[in-house]
Amino acid sequence: xxxxxxxxxxxLHPVARxxxxxxxxxxxxxxxRLYREGRKARMLLDAAREAAAEAVGCxxxxxxxTPSGTRAVHTGVAGALAGRRxxxxxxxxxxxEHSSVLxxxxxxxxxxxxxxxxxxxxxxxxxxxxxxxxxRTDTALAVLQSANHEVGTAQPVAEVAEVCRAAGVPLLxxxxxxxxxxxxxxxWSLLAASAHKWxxxxxxxxxxxxxxxxxAAQGPADERESGRAPGFENIPAVVAAVASLRAVRAExxxxxxxxxxxxxxxxxxxxxxxxxxEVVGDPxxxxxxxxxxSCLYVDGxxxxxxxxxxxxxVSSGSSCTSSTLTPSHVLKAMGVLSEGNVRVSLPLGTAExxxxxxxxxxxxxxxxxxxxxxxxxxxAPAAAEPAALVVDALGKRCPIPVIELAKVFxxxxxxxxxxxxSDDEAARLDIPAWCEMRGQEYVGEEPADGGTAYLVRRLx
Amino acid sequence: xxxxxxxxxxxLHPVARxxxxxxxxxxxxxxxRLYREGRKARMLLDAAREAAAEAVGCxxxxxxxTPSGTRAVHTGVAGALAGRRxxxxxxxxxxxEHSSVLxxxxxxxxxxxxxxxxxxxxxxxxxxxxxxxxxRTDTALAVLQSANHEVGTAQPVAEVAEVCRAAGVPLLxxxxxxxxxxxxxxxWSLLAASAHKWxxxxxxxxxxxxxxxxxAAQGPADERESGRAPGFENIPAVVAAVASLRAVRAExxxxxxxxxxxxxxxxxxxxxxxxxxEVVGDPxxxxxxxxxxSCLYVDGxxxxxxxxxxxxxVSSGSSCTSSTLTPSHVLKAMGVLSEGNVRVSLPLGTAExxxxxxxxxxxxxxxxxxxxxxxxxxxAPAAAEPAALVVDALGKRCPIPVIELAKVFxxxxxxxxxxxxSDDEAARLDIPAWCEMRGQEYVGEEPADGGTAYLVRRLx
Numbered sequence: 001x002x003x004x005x006x007x008x009x010x011x012l013h014p015v016a017r018x019x020x021x022x023x024x025x026x027x028x029x030x031x032x033r034l035y036r037e038g039r040k041a042r043m044l045l046d047a048a049r050e051a052a053a054e055a056v057g058c059x060x061x062x063x064x065x066t067p068s069g070t071r072a073v074h075t076g077v078a079g080a081l082a083g084r085r086x087x088x089x090x091x092x093x094x095x096x097e098h099s100s101v102l103x104x105x106x107x108x109x110x111x112x113x114x115x116x117x118x119x120x121x122x123x124x125x126x127x128x129x130x131x132x133x134x135x136r137t138d139t140a141l142a143v144l145q146s147a148n149h150e151v152g153t154a155q156p157v158a159e160v161a162e163v164c165r166a167a168g169v170p171l172l173x174x175x176x177x178x179x180x181x182x183x184x185x186x187x188w189s190l191l192a193a194s195a196h197k198w199x200x201x202x203x204x205x206x207x208x209x210x211x212x213x214x215x216a217a218q219g220p221a222d223e224r225e226s227g228r229a230p231g232f233e234n235i236p237a238v239v240a241a242v243a244s245l246r247a248v249r250a251e252x253x254x255x256x257x258x259x260x261x262x263x264x265x266x267x268x269x270x271x272x273x274x275x276x277x278e279v280v281g282d283p284x285x286x287x288x289x290x291x292x293x294s295c296l297y298v299d300g301x302x303x304x305x306x307x308x309x310x311x312x313x314v315s316s317g318s319s320c321t322s323s324t325l326t327p328s329h330v331l332k333a334m335g336v337l338s339e340g341n342v343r344v345s346l347p348l349g350t351a352e353x354x355x356x357x358x359x360x361x362x363x364x365x366x367x368x369x370x371x372x373x374x375x376x377x378x379x380a381p382a383a384a385e386p387a388a389l390v391v392d393a394l395g396k397r398c399p400i401p402v403i404e405l406a407k408v409f410x411x412x413x414x415x416x417x418x419x420x421x422s423d424d425e426a427a428r429l430d431i432p433a434w435c436e437m438r439g440q441e442y443v444g445e446e447p448a449d450g451g452t453a454y455l456v457r458r459l460x
Numbered sequence: 461x462x463x464x465x466x467x468x469x470x471x472l473h474p475v476a477r478x479x480x481x482x483x484x485x486x487x488x489x490x491x492x493r494l495y496r497e498g499r500k501a502r503m504l505l506d507a508a509r510e511a512a513a514e515a516v517g518c519x520x521x522x523x524x525x526t527p528s529g530t531r532a533v534h535t536g537v538a539g540a541l542a543g544r545r546x547x548x549x550x551x552x553x554x555x556x557e558h559s560s561v562l563x564x565x566x567x568x569x570x571x572x573x574x575x576x577x578x579x580x581x582x583x584x585x586x587x588x589x590x591x592x593x594x595x596r597t598d599t600a601l602a603v604l605q606s607a608n609h610e611v612g613t614a615q616p617v618a619e620v621a622e623v624c625r626a627a628g629v630p631l632l633x634x635x636x637x638x639x640x641x642x643x644x645x646x647x648w649s650l651l652a653a654s655a656h657k658w659x660x661x662x663x664x665x666x667x668x669x670x671x672x673x674x675x676a677a678q679g680p681a682d683e684r685e686s687g688r689a690p691g692f693e694n695i696p697a698v699v700a701a702v703a704s705l706r707a708v709r710a711e712x713x714x715x716x717x718x719x720x721x722x723x724x725x726x727x728x729x730x731x732x733x734x735x736x737x738e739v740v741g742d743p744x745x746x747x748x749x750x751x752x753x754s755c756l757y758v759d760g761x762x763x764x765x766x767x768x769x770x771x772x773x774v775s776s777g778s779s780c781t782s783s784t785l786t787p788s789h790v791l792k793a794m795g796v797l798s799e800g801n802v803r804v805s806l807p808l809g810t811a812e813x814x815x816x817x818x819x820x821x822x823x824x825x826x827x828x829x830x831x832x833x834x835x836x837x838x839x840a841p842a843a844a845e846p847a848a849l850v851v852d853a854l855g856k857r858c859p860i861p862v863i864e865l866a867k868v869f870x871x872x873x874x875x876x877x878x879x880x881x882s883d884d885e886a887a888r889l890d891i892p893a894w895c896e897m898r899g900q901e902y903v904g905e906e907p908a909d910g911g912t913a914y915l916v917r918r919l920x
Contacts, residue, residue, distance in 0.1 A: 001496060008490040009692065017484060024477060028662065030468040034764050035773035036461060067527030067663065068691030074680050100690070103680035196692060202488065203527065203663040203694035219679075220534050220563035230560070231528030232469065232656060234663035237697070304494050313495035 002354035003313045007149055007290055007345035013199030019243035020236050027235035045235050048242040055245050056208055057183040063208045064225040065238045069176045069194020070100040072205035075228060076172050076190050077104040080141045083214035088138020089113040094126045095333035098174055101143050123282035124153035124334050131160045135167045142171045146178040150317045150330040150343055151281030152290030158186030170213050177287060180248045181256060189213045198248050200241030203234050259346050260288040262355045266344055267291050273363045280336045289346040295366050297375030297403045298340025306365045312358055317341045327426045337433035339399040376406045391420045394450050398426035402434050412458045423451030462814040463773045467609055467750055467805035473659030479703035480661060480696050487695035505695050508702040515705050516668055517643040523668045524685040525698045529636045529654020530560040532665035535688060536632050536650045537564040540601045543674035548598020549573040554586045555793035558634055561603050583742035584613035584794050591620045595627045602631045606638040610777045610790040610803055611741030612750030618646030630673050637747060640708045641716055649673045658708050660701030663694050719806050720748040722815045726804055727751050733823045740796045749806040755826050757835030757863045758800025766825045772818055777801045787886045797893035798886060799859040836866045851880045854910050858886035862894050872918045883911030
C-alpha cells in the first residue's frame with residue numbers, strides 16, 4: 001500500500017515510537033506531584049517544552065501543549081479575541097483556512113462578532129494587500145495558515161504579519177502543514193500546530209502565545225499548561241511529538257528537495273497522461289509534498305475507491321466525498337474545478353517507485369471511472385447529436401451535470417446557448433470551471449424550477 | 461519505590477501498553493477517510509466505543525472519547541447547562557467535587573448562572589435530601605461524583621439520581637475514581653470519566669450523554685465524535701484505554717477485596733502507631749484503594765518529602781502542599797483536620813509487603829517531622845509553663861499555629877482561654893479540628909490586627 005495522505009495524518013515516525021515507549025515508563029505520573037515519579041514526569045515535560053520552543057523559535061514559557069491542533073486553534077482564536085475584546089470584535093481569516101479556523105470564526109459570529117474573509121488568487125495564495133484592506137480599527141485578530149492543507153500553496157506569512165504589526169493587530173498562524181519543514185518566518189503573534197502532521201502521535205497540538213500578546217483563556221479555569229490547556233498532561237505523547245519534530249527537522253533539508261521533485265513529476269506528467277485535468281495550487285511557492293489536481297467528468301469518491309483498490313491512499317476535496325455534499329471551500333475560493341479532485345500528499349521517505357506506479361495506473365483508473373459514468377472521450381468527442389438546448393440534470397449529482405453538458409455541446413451551433421438545469425451545489429463551481437478549461441463562455445446562472453439554470457454559450 | 465498515588469494517575473496497565481503498541485500500527489490514520497488505513501482506524505474506534513459503552517452500561521452512540529477526564533467534565537457540564545438554558549440557569553454540585561467540576565461551576569457563575577453547593581457529612585458523603593433541598597424550578601443540572609478523590613467516600617449516586625429524576629433534572633456523574641471498579645448504578649443522565657485513573661494512557665476521557673438528555677455542545681463546531689469532542693481522534697490511546705478498562709474490570713472483584721483489606725490495615729493501625737492522627741472518610745462506604753489521614757503538628761509538604769525519601773509516593777490535600785496555600789476544599793467541607801494530610805491510594809497489584817513497610821516507617825517519619833517543628837510530644841506533654849494567654853503566630857504557616865497553641869495549652873488553667881493570632885488560612889480549619897480531637901472548646905474567631913484571633917477554652 002502506498003500511503004499518499006500525509007496531509008491528513010503522517011505515519012508515526014520511528015523516533016516518535018521509540019520516544020513514546022520510553023516515556024510511557026518515565027512520564028505517566030502527575031507532573032504536579034513532589035515525589036520521584038512526579039518529578040521525572042515534570043522533567044520530561046519541561047525538556048519537551050524547551051525543545052519544542054527551540055524548533056518553533058519562541059520562548060518555552062510562550063508554548064503550551066494542547067490535545068490536538070484543532071484545540072490549539074480553537075483556544076488560540078478564542079483567547080486572543082477575548083484578550084482584545086476592548087479593541088473590538090472583528091476577526092480576519094483567509095477564505096482557505098482549515099475548518100478549525102472557519103468554525104472558530106462561525107462561533108465568534110454567533111456570539112456577535114464580525115468576520116472578514118480575505119479572498120485568494122487562483123493559486124490559493126492571499127495577498128498581503130488583501131489583509132491590509134480587511135484591517136479595521138476594531139480588528140482584534142487576524143488568522144492565516146502558513147501553507148494550505150488542500151493544495152499546498154505557501155502563504156506570504158511574513159508580509160501579512162508585517163501588515164498586521166503595523167496596524168497593531170496580532171496575527172495567529174496555523175502552521176499545521178509546515179512546522180515539520182521549518183519554523184514560520186516573520187513577526188507573528190500566535191501559532192498553532194498539530195503533531196500528527198509531522199509524524200508525531202495523535203493527541204498533541206502546540207499553542208504559542210508571544211509575550212506581550214493579550215490573551216484571556218476561555219472556559220473553566222485549570223492550573224495545568226499556564227491555564228491554556230485544561231486536563232492532565234499527556235506527557236508520553238508530548239515527548240514523542242517533540243522527538244519526532246526534531247527528527248523530521250533533521251531530515252527536512254534533504255527530504256524537501258526529494259519530495260518536491262516527486263510532486264513536480266506528478267504536476268508535470270498528470271496533465272500529459274490524463275486528458276481534461278487541471279493541476280491546482282501554486283507551482284513554485286508550495287509545500288514539498290503536496291500536489292492536487294481535478295479531473296473533469298469524474299466522481300471523486302469512485303476515483304478514491306478505485307485508487308484504493310490499486311493500493312493508493314489519497315484524499316479528495318471533491319464535492320462527492322464530503323459528507324455535506326458541498327465542494328471543498330478551498331477549491332471554491334480558488335475558483336478552480338472541484339470535480340474528480342485528488343490530493344496527493346507524500347510522507348517523508350516516499351519511494352520514487354510508488355510515485356511512478358501511481359503515474360502508471362492513474363490514466364487507466366480515471367478512464368475507467370469516466371467510462372462507467374458515460375463521460376465523453378476527450379480526444380474524440382461524441383458524435384454530434386441534434387442540439388438539446390436544455391440539459392435537465394435535476395436530481396443528478398456531480399459530475400453528471402457536466403458530463404451531460406459535454407455530451408450535448410458538440411451539437412450546439414457556435415453562438416448558441418445551453419441551459420443546464422441542476423440542483424447539485426457542485427455545478428455552481430464546476431460548470432464555470434468547465435467553460436474556462438474548454439474556452440467557452442459561461443454566461444451566468446438564474447433560478448429555475450427545482451434548481452438553478454446555468455447558461456453556457458458556445459464560442460467555437 | 462512503592463507508588464501509592466493511583467488516585468492521581470495509575471501506572472499504565474500492561475494490557476494498555478500492548479494495545480497501544482498494536483494500535484499505533486493500525487490506528488494512526490484518519491478514520492474519516494475511505495482508504496484501507498482509514499477504514500482500519502475507523503473499525504478500531506468503533507470497536508473501542510462498543511466495548512467502552514458495554515463497560516459503562518450505555519449505548520455506543522451515547523459515548524464519546526475526549527482528551528481527558530477534565531475535558532469530559534467541562535464539555536458535559538457546559539453542554540447540559542446550555543441544552544436546558546430555557547429551563548433556567550441554576551446548577552447544583554456537591555462541596556467535595558473535583559476541581560474540574562468546581563471550576564466549571566465558577567465559569568457558569570461568571571456568565572450569570574447561579575450555583576448551589578450541597579454540603580457533606582463529616583464522612584465526606586452528601587445526603588440525597590441535601591440534593592432534594594437544593595433543587596429549584598430553574599435547576600438545569602446537578603453534578604455528583606461517584607466517589608471522592610481525596611478521601612475515597614462513595615456517594616449515594618442512585619438515590620440522588622432518583623431525587624433528580626423525580627424533579628426532571630439531569631444528573632451528571634463524575635465517575636473518574638470508580639469506573640475501573642464497576643459501572644455506576646442508578647438513573648444518571650450524563651457521566652464523565654478519565655482513563656489514566658484506571659491504568660489507561662493519558663489523553664483519554666469519556667463523556668456519556670444519555671439519549672433524550674438535552675445537550676448543546678459549546679464552542680466551535682467539529683464533525684468528529686458527534687460534535688462533542690473537537691479534534692483528530694487519538695485512536696491508539698482510545699484503544700489502549702478501553703483494553704485497560706476491560707482488564708481492570710476482570711480483576712476488580714478479586715482486587716477490590718484485597719486492596720480493601722490493605723487500606724483497612726492502614727485505617728486501623730495508623731491511629732495506634734502514630735499519636736494525634738485523624739483517619740478521615742467513610743470507613744465502610746468507600747473505594748477499595750483509598751485511605752486518608754491527617755497528622756497534627758505536621759507540615760504536609762515535609763511529610764511527603766520524607767516519605768518520598770523512604771520510597772513512598774503519596775499525595776496530600778494539606779494546605780502546605782497546595783500552590784494556593786489554602787487547605788483542600790474537600791477536607792474543609794468535611795470539617796476535618798487538614799494539616800499533615802496524607803492520601804494513600806493503592807494501584808492494582810499493590811504488594812502487601814509495601815503496605816507493611818509503609819506502616820513500619822510512618823511513625824518514625826511523622827515523629828521526625830514533628831521533632832524538626834518542635835511539636836509537643838503526645839504522650840508526654842511539654843512541662844507546664846506560665847500561661848501565655850495570647851499566642852502570636854502571625855506570619856507563620858501551617859502547622860506552626862497549632863503547634864504553638866499545643867505548646868502553651870498545658871499551662872492554661874481549666875476554664876481559661878487562649879487567643880491564637882494567625883494569618884494562615886489553614887488555621888481556620890485546623891484550630892477547631894484540634895479542639896475536637898483534644899476535647900477542648902473552640903469558642904470562635906474574631907478579626908485581629910494583621911490576621912484573625914481564634915479563641916480556645918480549656919475544658920479539662
